[in-house]
Amino acid sequence: MDWQLIIASVIKIVGFVFLTTLPLVALSVWAERRVSAAIQDRVGPNRVGPLGLLQPVADGIKFLLKEDFTPSHVRKGYFWLAPALTMVPALMTCAVLPFGSKIFGEKMVIADLDVGPLFVFAIASLTVYGIVLAGWASNSKYPFLGGVRSTSQMISYEISLGLSVVPLIMIYGDLNLGRIVQNQAEHGWALLPLWGEGLSLKGFILAIPVFISFIIFTTSMFAETNRLPFDLPECETELVAGYHTEYSSMKFALFFLGEYAAMIIGSGLAVTLFFGGWSLPFGWLTPESVDAEVPWWHGLIHIGTFFAKVIAFILFFIVVRWTLPRFRYDQLMRLGWVFFFEIALFNVVLTAILLIIFK
Amino acid sequence: MSTETREIEIQDSAARAASAQATELEGYQQTTDDLVGEKLVINMGPSHPATHGVLRVVLELDGEVITKADPDVGYLHRGDEKIAENMQYNQFVPYTDRLDYLAPLANNVAYACAVEKLMGWELPPRGQAIRTISCEMARISAHLLGIGAYAMDVGAMTVFLYTFTQRETIYNLCELLTGARFTTSYTRAGGQIRDLPEGFIDQLSTFCDEFIPALDEIDTLLTRNKIFLDRTRDVGVISKEDAISFGLSGPNLRGSGVEHDVRKANPYLDYERYDFDIPIGTVGDCFDRYLVRMEEMRQSVRILRQAIAGLPDGPINVADSKERLPNKEKVLMSMEELIHHFILITEGLDAPEGEVYFGAENPKGELGFYIHSKGGGVPYRLKIRSPSFVNLSILSKLLPGSMMSDTVAILGSLDFVMGECDR
Numbered sequence: 127m128d129w130q131l132i133i134a135s136v137i138k139i140v141g142f143v144f145l146t147t148l149p150l151v152a153l154s155v156w157a158e159r160r161v162s163a164a165i166q167d168r169v170g171p172n173r174v175g176p177l178g179l180l181q182p183v184a185d186g187i188k189f190l191l192k193e194d195f196t197p198s199h200v201r202k203g204y205f206w207l208a209p210a211l212t213m214v215p216a217l218m219t220c221a222v223l224p225f226g227s228k229i230f231g232e233k234m235v236i237a238d239l240d241v242g243p244l245f246v247f248a249i250a251s252l253t254v255y256g257i258v259l260a261g262w263a264s265n266s267k268y269p270f271l272g273g274v275r276s277t278s279q280m281i282s283y284e285i286s287l288g289l290s291v292v293p294l295i296m297i298y299g300d301l302n303l304g305r306i307v308q309n310q311a312e313h314g315w316a317l318l319p320l321w322g323e324g325l326s327l328k329g330f331i332l333a334i335p336v337f338i339s340f341i342i343f344t345t346s347m348f349a350e351t352n353r354l355p356f357d358l359p360e361c362e363t364e365l366v367a368g369y370h371t372e373y374s375s376m377k378f379a380l381f382f383l384g385e386y387a388a389m390i391i392g393s394g395l396a397v398t399l400f401f402g403g404w405s406l407p408f409g410w411l412t413p414e415s416v417d418a419e420v421p422w423w424h425g426l427i428h429i430g431t432f433f434a435k436v437i438a439f440i441l442f443f444i445v446v447r448w449t450l451p452r453f454r455y456d457q458l459m460r461l462g463w464v465f466f467f468e469i470a471l472f473n474v475v476l477t478a479i480l481l482i483i484f485k
Numbered sequence: 486m487s488t489e490t491r492e493i494e495i496q497d498s499a500a501r502a503a504s505a506q507a508t509e510l511e512g513y514q515q516t517t518d519d520l521v522g523e524k525l526v527i528n529m530g531p532s533h534p535a536t537h538g539v540l541r542v543v544l545e546l547d548g549e550v551i552t553k554a555d556p557d558v559g560y561l562h563r564g565d566e567k568i569a570e571n572m573q574y575n576q577f578v579p580y581t582d583r584l585d586y587l588a589p590l591a592n593n594v595a596y597a598c599a600v601e602k603l604m605g606w607e608l609p610p611r612g613q614a615i616r617t618i619s620c621e622m623a624r625i626s627a628h629l630l631g632i633g634a635y636a637m638d639v640g641a642m643t644v645f646l647y648t649f650t651q652r653e654t655i656y657n658l659c660e661l662l663t664g665a666r667f668t669t670s671y672t673r674a675g676g677q678i679r680d681l682p683e684g685f686i687d688q689l690s691t692f693c694d695e696f697i698p699a700l701d702e703i704d705t706l707l708t709r710n711k712i713f714l715d716r717t718r719d720v721g722v723i724s725k726e727d728a729i730s731f732g733l734s735g736p737n738l739r740g741s742g743v744e745h746d747v748r749k750a751n752p753y754l755d756y757e758r759y760d761f762d763i764p765i766g767t768v769g770d771c772f773d774r775y776l777v778r779m780e781e782m783r784q785s786v787r788i789l790r791q792a793i794a795g796l797p798d799g800p801i802n803v804a805d806s807k808e809r810l811p812n813k814e815k816v817l818m819s820m821e822e823l824i825h826h827f828i829l830i831t832e833g834l835d836a837p838e839g840e841v842y843f844g845a846e847n848p849k850g851e852l853g854f855y856i857h858s859k860g861g862g863v864p865y866r867l868k869i870r871s872p873s874f875v876n877l878s879i880l881s882k883l884l885p886g887s888m889m890s891d892t893v894a895i896l897g898s899l900d901f902v903m904g905e906c907d908r
Binding site: 165449 | 640641712
């Protein structure tokens with residue numbers, strides 16, 4: 127057995143998923159409340175710990191201590207399965223995200239798959255089962271409506287989400303996220319082709335379909351993570367709390383955390399695909415190739431860069447949420463099927479034509 | 486001797502009501518449930534985030550489309566009208582606070598005006614101006630909450646808190662004016678409990694100056710927001726004819742394009758003195774009702790500014806008399822006033838016999854008090870025409886055909902208060 131591989135993987139899993147992503151979930155809950163407070167001329171949570179930073183911990187303890195109540199009219203098996211099904215896929219997608227270059231010769235990605243984006247979409251689409259099951263198993267009308275809405279919403283937007291990534295894959299000619307990032311580090315980020323080979327007519331013109339992709343990808347990401355302006359499955363003013371109306375205690379917390387985890391992974395994916403992942407701008411500290419050795423402190427800087435970008439993206443998510451009203455269900459579906467789907471398809475064709483022209 | 490046991494069937498009143506309701510429900514089920522069972526009957530309220538209180542709407546959904554809507558009111562019924570029959574006119578003032586509890590000052594004024602109409606009194610100019618000021622403050626405060634809650638219902642949480650920041654200032658003004666932020670109980674038959682306090686006018690004009698930019702901020706967040714437009718335009722359209730035939734009043738009526746405002750049509754207090762416009766809508770959809778409210782707040786500020794500029798001096802209450810509570814200092818010093826005070830407190834006003842109706846343009850619409858007096862200190866019958874109740878009557882016509890999500894936009898745009906509706 128290759129013990130070294132196992133130990134390195136375990137360290138990476140623990141370090142990335144449990145010591146970074148989960149605390150980041152807690153932190154983004156805190157950030158959500160503080161930023162929304164700042165937007166709304168309020169103070170926000172500031173009692174627990176410095177700047178209220180321990181508020182998520184207090185919330186977590188509260189969730190654990192609450193009565194874990196299962197109503198008698200639910201289908202228990204599915205009811206209990208649903209929260210896990212929303213949280214687990216969100217964390218599983220962490221596996222393929224390259225969160226750094228290399229430290230001590232070890233690639234900073236848990237599984238260096240050659241089908242990275244496909245894996246992400248395959249796993250992320252499992253989240254919808256959690257929501258459907260929650261809505262169905264609750265055996266109650268509001269959760270049911272929420273579940274139905276979110277099923278159609280997530281399935282519809284998955285299509286445009288997947289299609290929006292196709293142009294990028296065509297441009298890079300690669301499905302390995304690590305190599306995509308390396309490519310961007312050398313030739314300029316997908317959205318900012320301002321250095322390396324990207325600084326050419328080809329780079330600038332190819333940035334047009336990439337930009338369209340980015341808009342579709344981000345919007346679909348909002349829809350996939352059920353956040354405003356697309357939070358119809360749980361829009362509280364209509365459906366009380368949507369699919370998790372009947373949930374309490376830690377089961378509710380899992381839905382809640384799953385949403386934030388999905389948001390973080392979504393941000394990570396957007397950063398990886400469009401903003402050069404862990405790479406610094408203008409090719410600073412860029413390793414020569416994917417397999418080249420990287421000094422350990424470069425590796426640390428790269429990890430820091432990745433998370434800085436992810437956090438910036440999360441802040442964008444938060445600001446949007448507290449600024450916009452919510453779509454109506456049919457409008458959302460129309461937007462998804464009539465606009466984004468067509469535009470994404472057209473974008474794929476456009477990219478193909480551009481690639482042929484600039485071969 | 487043999488004893489015989491017989492079962493006699495005498496239901497108590499609760500059981501009778503329950504069985505009556507059961508038969509009623511049965512009929513109801515038959516009419517709403519279709520046999521195939523493709524429709525979903527959903528109970529919105531009485532405890533639901535979007536119903537602002539305890540309105541219950543029984544919706545029958547075909548997918549996401551509403552096929553039938555049945556509003557059910559009465560969950561907050563307190564019997565205010567019956568209570569009024571058992572107390573003197575002035576004792577009822579605190580109950581009016583709790584009608585439209587978002588604009589207690591306006592309710593106080595409307596009630597006091599109704600009683601004064603019965604008594605045949607006319608307030609001195611300063612008293613009228615003060616009442617106008619409090620009415621317009623209440624209007625701004627109520628519309629702010631209406632729009633804030635409306636925006637929150639369609640998902641724009643931030644607007645709600647912006648409006649609340651402004652309402653806070655109005656509450657501070659109310660506190661300065663009446664001593665209470667919420668339950669003001671400011672007026673009495675024949676005047677108000679106190680004159681404008683020191684510094685009130687300054688604070689009010691600062692508020693007027695600061696409020697308009699804040700309103701513009703809300704404007705930028707909502708009025709041209711594509712999502713908000715999508716949610717509210719051509720949703721819940723009330724035609725002119727419907728608005729009139731359902732007896733709507735206030736911004737809901739004007740949103741449908743009917744230019745009717747009690748302040749202009751049938752001026753009370755000193756509204757004739759002020760120069761202000763009545764905004765009306767063109768389509769009658771949720772968006773028009775929103776625009777009307779926004780503009781009415783601007784007009785209210787206009788009225789407030791004019792009232793501040795032209796505030797007359799002089800007494801605020803009708804002159805001391807046998808009907809009007811005398812000055813406290815005089816009560817302590819002179820015999821005659823002491824006797825009046827005693828009589829007024831124990832027996833109440835000596836109201837003439839007769840029937841009066843007074844309708845005031847409140848934030849929610851025309852709040853009317855109909856007083857039937859048979860003389861003496863208590864009304865024989867007091868009927869409250871509450872605008873929220875009348876405005877909600879259109880729900881069962883308005884909702885069918887629209888989407889489930891439109892319900893919240895429509896409810897928000899109708900801007901009702903259950904405290905007033907159920908009274």
